Amino acid sequence: MSLHSLVYVCVVSGFNLPELESCLARRPAQVLLVVSDAFQQQAARLNGVLEQLLPGVQVRILSHATTGVALQGDEVLENQQWVQQVLLPCLNQPPLNALPRALNFTGGTKAMAAVLLHAHAWGFLDYKALNHDALQVLEPVGDGRTFAAAPAVALPAVLPQFVAALHADQVSSDPPNRILDQQPEASLALARDIWQAQEHGCPHLRALFQHLERLWVLEHDNPTYRTRRLRLDWAEFLQGPEQPAAGLLRWLERFRALDPSALDWNDQRIELPGNRPDKTHRALRQWISGLWLEQLAYHWLLEADIAPDAIARNLKCGQRQDSASQRELDLLVHRQGKTRLVEIKAGYPPGLSPGTLESQLSSIGSRFGRTEKALLLGPQPRQLLMEGKRWDTFALRCEASGICLLHSRAMLVAFICNGAAGVRKEAGNAGEN
Template sequence: MTLNPLVYVCVMSSFNLPEWEACLLRRPSDVVLVVSSFKQAQEGAEHMAELLEQQLPGVVVHRPESRTMPLAGDDALSAQAWLNQVLLPYLARPALAEKPRWLNMTGGTKSMQLALLTTVRWEQLDYTPANSGQVRAIGLEKAPLAPLEERGSETLTTASAKDVARLYNNSVTFGVPNPLLYRPASCELAERIFRGLTDEDPGLDAMFAALRRLWIDGSGQEQWKQKELALTWPEFLEGETFPDPALMVWLQSVEMLAPECWSISESGICLPGNKVKNKSSGMHGALKEWLTSGWWEQLAHVWLLGAGLPEAAVASNVHGGEQQENSSTKREADLLVHFRSRTTVVEVKVEPAPGQAPKEMENQVSGLADRFGRTQKALLVSPLVRRRLKARQWEDFAARCRANNVALCEDRATLLQAVGAAPAVATTPHKTPHKEVRA
């Protein structure tokens, strides 16, 4: 798509998502960033410029500056002086002077916007009301301070969740999807696991109890530190000579999903051991990761896409930080959702880690919120979390989440509500197309 011959002026701050989405809609040939000396505004401008050049090929990004007159931005009179001595001469350059001049007045301080409105003549003003998904176009009939003229509104071009992450972080990476997500059986099994945990299925509980004993409680034991374990039924079931029918149903379901690293026989079971850590360790690691947490993340992703969210609205395993080479600055969001101009960080928990206090689960998602701009926070917990806590512990935990503006979600309906998506009625089980699970 071609760019529009337009000078589009945006004021930078620590929250530049409305300006970014407006640029995607307007597709201006020239974007002028007004950047104060505020550190967060400086960083935001760098991210904005990089994204503009990536996503709008051919755009020219301008950043007027003066070594002798920095822009404070919080004083209308000093801002007006900066506009007269720095911005206006810059806009008078031949490459810009003959193009229409529009101001996006969504961001920045009120003092900065007052100076801009009273100092510079604009052909149009753009403004995005909070959580509206619309950019409002306003015309100035004659000179600044003349009566405002309503010119309607247009639906914004929504940014992708990945762009939101890049806009607020110097270093962003996205985790490689678990290869099991590409197997159709995984989606159906994830839904069955959720229903089984909800209904307290004894066979499912028995399987997870055995896996917990091997993979979590026994993580430090040498006999389990192998890529693959070949166990007799008494070893796997702590004395039981053979699985009962309820347990066997679940063991066979996992075997159908990943027969190359999970097999059952009359004498016992072969399954991944503790030498593999995660999905980067081959299929054995992929299955171990999927059974411990991946099934729940997959089901959450499928619920979101099944409710009508675009694929680009959801990013999985987002690592955001300040430095690519310094992992200590990075934090991971299980799901980052940007839908209808609303960004939500979703932490997904199957059950508390050994020794983990309930409040630490809330701390994890709250600590992520400022890594991705102005966000909502959500914590999606499986039925195991409520079952692991006593009634009073759960009540205190839920109250803590409410006090810290964390939406506590336990199922599809509450997850969709947390991200601002109306629940959709599903007439058939959701499938997981290959493209929907790409990070």
């Protein structure tokens, strides 16, 4: 789709999704970004996303770094001087001086908006109001001091990975897990059965997961287990002299069916991926360790008619030259102008503080913009918290941090469709039933 002969002026802030949506709707050939000193990094990210999504667009970042003129944005007179020194000379240079100009005044301070609105005889004005799904358009009347409403402009959907890219320098995702790629139907069926079995308190599955969590989580740094393959006597695996129960072996058989080379056993011992597994066997270990619930949650959303393009899975986001900033987002969903983030926990290893689960999510804060956050717990960790009489305290801690605590398919769908209000309504309906 071609670009329009238009100079489109936007003000960069800490939250630039409205500006991105507006540019995608308007498709201007020229974009001028008004950038105060505090938001130069955000401007660079917005520029990068615009260049990806609008091939051929010319973006000019009007910042201290590019113009040599500082801009704080909070004082009317300073803004007025900046417009005279920087913005107007830029607009009057070719080829911009021959094109129509429009202002999007959604971002920035009130002082900035007050100056920009009357800085130039704009062809039209755009504004994206909070919680509105269309772009409000105003056209000047008479001498340009007053405005009249023009037809609103629909805003296009933005893929969640580009929403994340507005808030992180690097956004990537790993290739699909081999189990999901090669055994999609069998693994999904098994994931559904795991959820149901845990909901009904299957002791054999619970014991199996606890033994695997001990080896793969609690003993992760134990040199004995930092190998490609573990070959353990049953007594060491089960932490006792008993032989494996028939029910536990049935679950192992179902796991092995997903990757027959990854698991093996006989009457004396079991062989399974270690804590430095090769690529071949890493896939099954990852799936057992929690990917099964991520797969199940994703399909719950698809079954609820959430568009696949609205859902990003396992995004890795970080800042350049700062490995500590790396975060992996289990589910990031952006639809109908709302961004919602879901952390998924299928297990609860012994000794882990409940607060750790909450802090992992609350530490994200507003790093990915105006997002609602939720924590989806599998049945087993929820049961362990309830048995330890820590569920109520944990739930209150999540609530205080603005995190929705989810523990069912219906709650997950309600959160993605309607946010925290949807979860409260769903919880109320469940209580009535």
